[in-house]
Amino acid sequence: MKLYIGNLAFNAKEQEVRQMLEQYGELESFDWITDRYTGKARGFCFAEMNNSDADTLIKAMNGKEFGGRLIKINEARAKSSRKKRRSW
Numbered sequence: 001m002k003l004y005i006g007n008l009a010f011n012a013k014e015q016e017v018r019q020m021l022e023q024y025g026e027l028e029s030f031d032w033i034t035d036r037y038t039g040k041a042r043g044f045c046f047a048e049m050n051n052s053d054a055d056t057l058i059k060a061m062n063g064k065e066f067g068g069r070l071i072k073i074n075e076a077r078a079k080s081s082r083k084k085r086r087s088w
Contacts (some may be wrong), residue, residue: 004072025049025057046071048059058074
């Protein structure tokens with residue numbers, strides 16, 4: 001299951017988040033999202049793990065405090081098609 005982990009503190013470190021997630025099972029993939037221009041964390045990431053571990057993680061950590069903020073963890077939704085921006 002692919003998971004969205006959001007509302008992370010902007011000063012959260014990738015390794016801290018990985019360690020928190022790995023307490024609930026093995027990560028199959030992990031995508032730390034950063035701003036393309038500044039390289040700073042954007043406050044969310046994606047992780048993939050088996051369904052039972054993902055369900056346990058969601059039940060245990062969704063809405064809980066991590067790094068001073070209440071984090072959101074849920075199943076990631078498919079990326080919707082983006083509208084093209086007009087360049088004037």
